[in-house]
Amino acid sequence: MKGKITMDQIITRFPPSPTGYLHVGGARTALFNWLYARNTGGKFILRIEDTDAVRSTQESVDAIFESLKWLEIDWDDGPYFQTKRYDLYKEYIQNLVDLGHAYYCTCTPEEIDAMREKAKAEGGKPRYDGRCRDKNLPPSDHAVVRLKAPPSGTTVIEDVVKGTIVFQNSELDDYIIQRSDGSPTYNLAVAVDDITMGVNVVLRGDDHVNNTPKQMMIYQALGIDLPVYGHLPMVLGSDKARLSKRHGAMSVSEFRDMGILPDAMLNYLVRLGWSFGDQEFFTRNELIEKFNLKNIGRSAGVFDQNKLLALNGEHIKASNPRDLIKPLRPFMNQRGYDPQDLDTLEKAIGTLLPRSKTLVEMAEGAEFYFTDIASYDEKAVQKCFQSPASDILGRLIQALEPLESFAEADLEHAFKGVMDDMGIGFGKVANPVRVALSGKNVSPGMFEMMGVLGKALALDRLKRAKAFIDAGI
RNA sequence: GGUCCCAUCGUCUAGGGGUUAGGACGCUGGCCUCUCACGCCGGUAACAUGGGUUCAAAUCCCAUUGGGAUCACCA
Numbered sequence: 001m002k003g004k005i006t007m008d009q010i011i012t013r014f015p016p017s018p019t020g021y022l023h024v025g026g027a028r029t030a031l032f033n034w035l036y037a038r039n040t041g042g043k044f045i046l047r048i049e050d051t052d053a054v055r056s057t058q059e060s061v062d063a064i065f066e067s068l069k070w071l072e073i074d075w076d077d078g079p080y081f082q083t084k085r086y087d088l089y090k091e092y093i094q095n096l097v098d099l100g101h102a103y104y105c106t107c108t109p110e111e112i113d114a115m116r117e118k119a120k121a122e123g124g125k126p127r128y129d130g131r132c133r134d135k136n137l138p139p140s141d142h143a144v145v146r147l148k149a150p151p152s153g154t155t156v157i158e159d160v161v162k163g164t165i166v167f168q169n170s171e172l173d174d175y176i177i178q179r180s181d182g183s184p185t186y187n188l189a190v191a192v193d194d195i196t197m198g199v200n201v202v203l204r205g206d207d208h209v210n211n212t213p214k215q216m217m218i219y220q221a222l223g224i225d226l227p228v229y230g231h232l233p234m235v236l237g238s239d240k241a242r243l244s245k246r247h248g249a250m251s252v253s254e255f256r257d258m259g260i261l262p263d264a265m266l267n268y269l270v271r272l273g274w275s276f277g278d279q280e281f282f283t284r285n286e287l288i289e290k291f292n293l294k295n296i297g298r299s300a301g302v303f304d305q306n307k308l309l310a311l312n313g314e315h316i317k318a319s320n321p322r323d324l325i326k327p328l329r330p331f332m333n334q335r336g337y338d339p340q341d342l343d344t345l346e347k348a349i350g351t352l353l354p355r356s357k358t359l360v361e362m363a364e365g366a367e368f369y370f371t372d373i374a375s376y377d378e379k380a381v382q383k384c385f386q387s388p389a390s391d392i393l394g395r396l397i398q399a400l401e402p403l404e405s406f407a408e409a410d411l412e413h414a415f416k417g418v419m420d421d422m423g424i425g426f427g428k429v430a431n432p433v434r435v436a437l438s439g440k441n442v443s444p445g446m447f448e449m450m451g452v453l454g455k456a457l458a459l460d461r462l463k464r465a466k467a468f469i470d471a472g473i
Numbered sequence: 474g475g476u477c478c479c480a481u482c483g484u485c486u487a488g489g490g491g492u493u494a495g496g497a498c499g500c501u502g503g504c505c506u507c508u509c510a511c512g513c514c515g516g517u518a519a520c521a522u523g524g525g526u527u528c529a530a531a532u533c534c535c536a537u538u539g540g541g542a543u544c545a546c547c548a
Contacts, residue, residue, distance in 0.1 A: 017548050052547055109546075125475060126544075144546060162478065171476060171544095179546040186548050209477060210543045233479075233541090240540065268485095271497090275486055278496040297486080299479050300541060307485065307498040317511075354511040365509095384508090415507095430507035442509040 010042030012201045014075075015190070017049040018060035021251040022067035024303060025205065025235040025243055028269040032203045032232060034073045035270065035291040045197055046075035051082045051189055067252035071262045072284070077197070082189050089184035092192045092222075093145055093177055101221035102177060104143040105132035127173035145178035147188075147217060155213040160230040161296045162206070167213045175214055187211055191218040199227055206231035230293060233273055233300040243303060250303075259331055259359030260308065264315035268308040272301045281314055313357040321349035324362070331363035332370075339370045347452045351444035365444075369452055373439035373461065376468070380434075380441035385469050388422070389432040393466040395421060396433065397459060406455050408447045415446075436465030 012033035016026055037044035046068070050056040065079075096102035107115075107128075116126035128146070137143060150169045157165040177188035184192070194202065194215075209231050219226050237247030255265055267282050274296050276282075282290070316324070325345055332338060339345045348369045349362065356362035376385070399414040418429055430446050437449050437458060450458045 015548090019548075049548060055547075112546090120474095165477070167477075176546055181546080183546085185546070190548090205542090206478065207542050208548095211548090231478085236541080238484085242541080272485065278487060280485090280497050301486090302484055304484050304498065310498055313511095352510095355509065357510095380508095425507090427507050434508060438508095440508090443507095444509085446507055 010037055010040040010201050011045065011198050012037045012042065012203060013045035013047055013078075013194070013197065013199050014073075015047040015049045015193075016064050017052060017055075018057060018064060019052065019055040020060055021063045021253060023243065023250045024252060024255075024269065027067065027071060027073075027252050027265070028235060028272065029203065029205055029232060030068065030073055031071075031266055031269055032274070032291075032296070033201075034075075035287055036201060036203065036293065037076075038288045039291045042201075043076045044074075045080070045199065046078040047080040047082070047193060047197070048078075049082050049186070049189070051183060051186065053083075056083075063253065067256075070256050071252065071266060080193070080197070082184075082193065085189075085193070086183065088196065089178075089189055089192055090182070093184065093188065096147065096177070096218070096221060097145060099221065100148070102145050102147050103133060103135070103174075104137040104139055105146045105174075105176075106137055106140060106143045107132060108142075125171065128175075130174055133174060142180045144176045144180050146174040147177050147214075147221070149174050149217055155216055157209070157212050157216070157229050159209075160228055160293045161233075162209075162231055162298055165209065165212075169213075172213060172217075177218075187214045188218065191215045194227060195219070195222070195224055201228045201230070203230045203232060206233055230296065232296065233298060235272060236300050236302050238302060238304075240300075240302060247303070255308070259361065259363075260312050261315045261319075261327065261359070264308070264312040267315065268311050272303065273297050281311070281318075283318075309357050316356050316359075316362070317353050319353065321346045321353065324349050324359075328359050328362055328366075331359045332366065335363055335367055337367060337370045344369070344452060344454075351448040351452060355444065368438045368440070368443075369449075373464075375439070376435055376465075377440045380439070384431040384435045384441060385465070385472075388424075388428070390466055390469040392418060392422065392424075392429055392432055393436060393462050393469070396429065397462050397466065400455070400459060400462070403455065406450055406458070408451070411447045411450055432465070433462065436462050 014026075014030040014033050016022065016030075022030075034044050036042070048061060048064075050061070068075075093102065097104070105128075112128060115129050119126050119129075132146070133148060149172045153169050155167045155169055155172070157167075159165055175187065176185050178184055190211075193199075195218075212229055212231075216226060235243055237243045239247075243250050252265070256262075263284050266284060266287065270282070270287055270291070271280065274291070276290050276295060325342060328349065329338075339348075345366075348366045352362050352365045356365060395418045396414065399417050400411075403410050403414060415426065415429055419426060422428075431441065433446060434443050434449075435441055437443070437453060443449060453461070
């Protein structure tokens with residue numbers, strides 16, 4: 001433990017178990033805890049729950065760190081690893097035994113199974129019957145340690161999101177806190193960690209509701225104040241079933257690879273289960289400022305990728321082009337180009353801001369600015385390189401050639417001249433030019449594009465297009 | 474099955490005794506327009522059901538139904 005715990009400081013934590021990548025549900029849990037800590041000026045702890053030796057992997061640990069870093073969810077303390085804290089757990093377990101709140105149990109798994117079968121057959125609940133509870137057994141090789149659960153009464157969670165939840169203690173049995181190999185079980189480790197780390201607000205998925213009374217019993221046995229609990233509703237797939245692979249993308253890294261902005265991801269995730277009136281769009285700072293526990297919803301939500309994409313488009317639109325250069329870079333590289341002229345790149349991004357829902361789309365849309373046009377889109381050729389196109393391009397080249405500036409007003413003047421000479425509208429001129437410059441019939445605005453390309457490149461492409469058309473005739 | 478949780482448009486949600494039940498995504502009609510977008514204006518679509526309480530219920534209570542979670546020497 002570092003530092004002293006001040007009771008008025010909120011301390012939250014995110015405790016993933018490293019048995020896979022970070023999925024969106026986990027990311028949302030992390031986000032809520034992080035936001036609450038940031039909102040209150042509290043502390044956010046990262047703890048890796050790696051006590052499952054079989055399923056925990058270093059790759060998963062790395063993947064979780066990487067995803068959190070990408071989301072820019074930073075932690076003030078940790079990462080702690082439970083496997084490095086076994087001495088501490090042992091100490092607490094011993095203490096519970098000494099206090100008479102836990103005991104050694106030598107029942108074999110077979111005996112336990114028989115117990116459960118018998119209980120079931122009699123219509124009762126499959127649970128441990130407490131036969132070692134009062135035997136006062138000493139530690140031995142294959143003994144486990146069980147917590148003495150109160151046999152009657154109730155355990156009540158005052159849940160900040162769900163309200164009061166009451167459990168009958170008669171439903172709970174003396175659960176194992178130390179395995180026969182001496183390792184601590186999940187509920188023990190969590191309680192000890194939360195206690196020793198000073199965690200006073202626990203926000204977690206509501207799949208943990210049934211664990212909560214078990215952990216509360218440890219606090220109560222030790223006479224320690226309970227943290228505030230809040231159980232977040234689950235994130236579901238489109239069929240309202242728990243999110244899984246068949247629902248498509250669900251890991252945070254997949255969304256990164258789709259060209260989602262971290263801030264958009266956060267914005268989407270937080271709105272899935274939290275609201276602030278009618279507001280849909282939030283910057284990261286707004287989220288920190290406005291987040292609260294009060295507005296967390298109680299019902300599970302379906303993950304809607306469409307809405308994420310729409311929100312991502314809004315975040316892109318609201319971005320400063322300069323800030324997009326870095327995140328966009330890998331997507332451009334993936335397409336095989338790597339612009340070095342940052343001013344031009346910034347301008348190019350500016351033209352694509354309102355027409356990109358993802359960075360993938362943006363990298364695709366920006367490609368023609370920085371790479372030669374290998375071939376013209378076939379449909380665009382058929383539609384826009386017909387009859388007067390060559391003539392139009394020829395006249396425009398002549399009008400453009402003497403220009404010193406490619407400012408919008410000058411370009412407009414040049415276009416106007418061609419339109420007047422030929423007695424045609426802007427559209428007639430613009431369409432062949434668009435294909436000549438971008439290779440496609442979908443592009444940013446004419447003058448925007450020419451401004452980014454610059455005179456030399458633009459003229460070169462117009463000439464090449466004219467030659468292409470003339471050769472085809 | 475036991476226990477626990479949940480229930481407003483297809484989806485995310487606002488509203489929480491008296492509202493034309495609001496917004497967003499999606500879908501859709503139109504406007505703008507050099508293409509595609511963006512933007513703007515409009516449309517579509519919801520209080521799960523049944524009982525109470527009340528002058529009045531989407532809102533409070535109960536039940537039903539439906540969905541989800543969990544019942545390990547996993548976390």
